Amino acid sequence: MRLRAVLFDMDGTLLDSAPDFIAVTQAMRSARGLPPLADKAIRDQVSGGARAMVACAFAEDPDSAAFETLRQEFLERYQEHCAVLTRPFDGIEALLADIEQARLPWGVATNKPLRYAEPIMHRLNLAERSAVLVCPDHVALSKPAPDMLLLACEKIGVQPQEVLFIGDDERDIESGRAAGCRTAAVTYGYIHPEDNPRNWGADVVVDHPLELRAVLDQALCSC
Numbered sequence: 001m002r003l004r005a006v007l008f009d010m011d012g013t014l015l016d017s018a019p020d021f022i023a024v025t026q027a028m029r030s031a032r033g034l035p036p037l038a039d040k041a042i043r044d045q046v047s048g049g050a051r052a053m054v055a056c057a058f059a060e061d062p063d064s065a066a067f068e069t070l071r072q073e074f075l076e077r078y079q080e081h082c083a084v085l086t087r088p089f090d091g092i093e094a095l096l097a098d099i100e101q102a103r104l105p106w107g108v109a110t111n112k113p114l115r116y117a118e119p120i121m122h123r124l125n126l127a128e129r130s131a132v133l134v135c136p137d138h139v140a141l142s143k144p145a146p147d148m149l150l151l152a153c154e155k156i157g158v159q160p161q162e163v164l165f166i167g168d169d170e171r172d173i174e175s176g177r178a179a180g181c182r183t184a185a186v187t188y189g190y191i192h193p194e195d196n197p198r199n200w201g202a203d204v205v206v207d208h209p210l211e212l213r214a215v216l217d218q219a220l221c222s223c
Helices: 018-031 039-043 046-057 065-081 092-101 114-123 147-156 170-179 209-221
Strands: 005-008 106-109 132-134 163-167 182-186 204-206
Touching: 005 147, 018 039, 018 046, 018 065, 039 046, 046 065, 065 114, 092 106, 092 209, 106 147, 114 132, 132 147, 147 163, 147 170, 163 170, 163 209, 170 182, 182 209, 204 209
Parallel strands: 005 106, 005 163, 106 132, 163 182, 182 204
Antiparallel strands: none
């Protein structure tokens, strides 16, 4: 079936948000007189969310009240710093231009809460270009459940099998497959060192956003 829309995961797929997460984490350590961590150590934990990054940065029991205080501070700081250093990955702007030139709607389905995702999309001037933004706030179950993708397809007005969903986490691919979408896994995102996107069962795996041009060309001609 011919491709009629493209959906992206946000962090690690469409946008490189790690620099803002790293800045927040390092600022919290600095405020406590702790030396900076290697940026890569924090980047490797981004896919695990705030808990994983706080656990990486501070020696606190994850079940303790102190840990929860740190997590809340992390989220509050990130609210103020969520789109300072975040940028589209290299090649994404050219890819979006190709998608728009082909007159395909594109959108975002992300496990990032709306209070962060929406400001980021606006500050990067992507909100007016995107056909849809679906966050956990909009559905009963987040990825890997198919709810987000099914809602996005409904809002765009396409069938799931007419959509390519692109992500950098196994949950993205599970969600896309469960919804009935075609899926592309990217290796340039926030992949845990012990993980391998080629084992997720995606329809295609790419190492750079511009490699998705060939995937789109093939899908558009249904060949």
